[in-house]
Amino acid sequence: MIDNSYYNNSKLLLETSEVEAGNVAWRSPSNIALIKYWGKHGHQLPRNPSISLTLQNAFTETLIEYAPKDQPSKEMEIEFLFHGEEKPLFAQKIKKYFTSILPIFPFLSQLKFRIQSANSFPHSSGIASSASAMSALALGLCSIEEILFGQTLDDIDFDRKTSYLARLGSGSACRSIYPGIASWGESAFIEDSSDYYATPITNIHELYSTFQDDIFIVSAKEKEVSSRAGHGLMEDNPYSKTRYAEAKKQMSKMLSVLKTGDLESFGTMVENEALTLHALMMSSNPSYLLLKPNTLEMIERIRQYRKETDHPLYFTLDAGPNLHLLYPQNIIHEVRVFTEEQLEPLCEDNLWINDFVGEGPIQL
Numbered sequence: 001m002i003d004n005s006y007y008n009n010s011k012l013l014l015e016t017s018e019v020e021a022g023n024v025a026w027r028s029p030s031n032i033a034l035i036k037y038w039g040k041h042g043h044q045l046p047r048n049p050s051i052s053l054t055l056q057n058a059f060t061e062t063l064i065e066y067a068p069k070d071q072p073s074k075e076m077e078i079e080f081l082f083h084g085e086e087k088p089l090f091a092q093k094i095k096k097y098f099t100s101i102l103p104i105f106p107f108l109s110q111l112k113f114r115i116q117s118a119n120s121f122p123h124s125s126g127i128a129s130s131a132s133a134m135s136a137l138a139l140g141l142c143s144i145e146e147i148l149f150g151q152t153l154d155d156i157d158f159d160r161k162t163s164y165l166a167r168l169g170s171g172s173a174c175r176s177i178y179p180g181i182a183s184w185g186e187s188a189f190i191e192d193s194s195d196y197y198a199t200p201i202t203n204i205h206e207l208y209s210t211f212q213d214d215i216f217i218v219s220a221k222e223k224e225v226s227s228r229a230g231h232g233l234m235e236d237n238p239y240s241k242t243r244y245a246e247a248k249k250q251m252s253k254m255l256s257v258l259k260t261g262d263l264e265s266f267g268t269m270v271e272n273e274a275l276t277l278h279a280l281m282m283s284s285n286p287s288y289l290l291l292k293p294n295t296l297e298m299i300e301r302i303r304q305y306r307k308e309t310d311h312p313l314y315f316t317l318d319a320g321p322n323l324h325l326l327y328p329q330n331i332i333h334e335v336r337v338f339t340e341e342q343l344e345p346l347c348e349d350n351l352w353i354n355d356f357v358g359e360g361p362i363q364l
């Protein structure tokens with residue numbers, strides 16, 4: 001069951017004889033969290049609020065073709081292709097997702113779908129794609145609803161609904177709906193914040209609107225422990241309560257440094273968050289470790305470079321060994337010399353990607 005009635009405004013079923021086949025396509029970006037979502041409950045609800053930068057270059061493009069089913073059936077009819085190749089396992093996951101959102105979109109069971117998806121970043125770069133993939137899919141579904149039933153939502157509600165649906169696919173995906181900076185999760189410091197959908201954060205210093213995020217691929221292998229399993233392990237983690245309380249407090253501090261442009265405080269918080277995330281993995285039961293020797297070597301080199309130059313560049317980490325380097329655009333040339341000399345050789349196949357704060361999803 002969907003756990004909130006906010007968008008449970010079940011549309012009528014379709015008169016399928018009147019439905020024409022059609023298609024929609026969206027490009028939606030990935031995001032990198034500054035305050036991490038780690039731990040969830042109920043139906044994809046976060047244990048603490050989080051905040052992230054929406055990226056520009058790391059995105060998923062998803063084309064959804066739909067048509068009325070040939071024969072009525074309860075079974076979801078979904079074909080899924082990733083970079084042009086059939087992926088039956090992913091198709092199963094999408095079927096499960098579509099089934100879970102039937103209370104919101106009953107018409108999904110009346111249509112058949114062919115979904116084609118591709119990422120801008122290399123296949124096996126180890127960059128998590130659930131945020132871009134699930135947000136692109138949710139945007140597509142809301143567009144189809146508009147085509148079939150007419151436009152009933154204003155822009156704010158369209159974004160909220162897509163964010164709500166993206167969350168049900170993958171928590172972090174709900175933040176990718178918004179350009180720039182977005183938060184997710186109820187917070188006393190953010191007006192209209194909700195555990196059900198993300199909220200755009202607009203009151204930010206101009207420094208952050210062009211912030212860079214270089215992503216260094218330390219290992220492209222699939223993670224040994226999925227994020228889903230990692231969230232689950234937080235339930236019995238002895239430090240989880242302290243973590244959730246601390247994250248809630250960090251939100252107010254983060255909002256304040258995003259407003260003032262105090263980069264030093266920003267960096268201290270962002271690095272602490274990244275290391276706390278991994279400390280939580282290490283203190284789970286069973287414990288696990290996703291950092292690799294080269295991740296640690298990169299962290300040391302970044303801190304050393306910062307000490308020597310005073311340049312405001314800071315790392316953050318996802319739930320994996322790859323490292324994100326965050327810095328303002330005005331030092332990009334100096335930073336490039338450092339990263340090419342010191343960080344690139346530590347990457348698998350010398351692979352790294354320059355990204356930056358982005359403009360949010362676009363309909364194609």
Ligand code: DP6
Nearest residue numbers: 033036037050170171172227228319
């Ligand atoms: C470490 O959103 O991938 O990236 O909701 O189970 O799909 P699910 O988890 P997911 O978790 C992301 C965790 C994180 C931190 C963050 O993005 O806030």
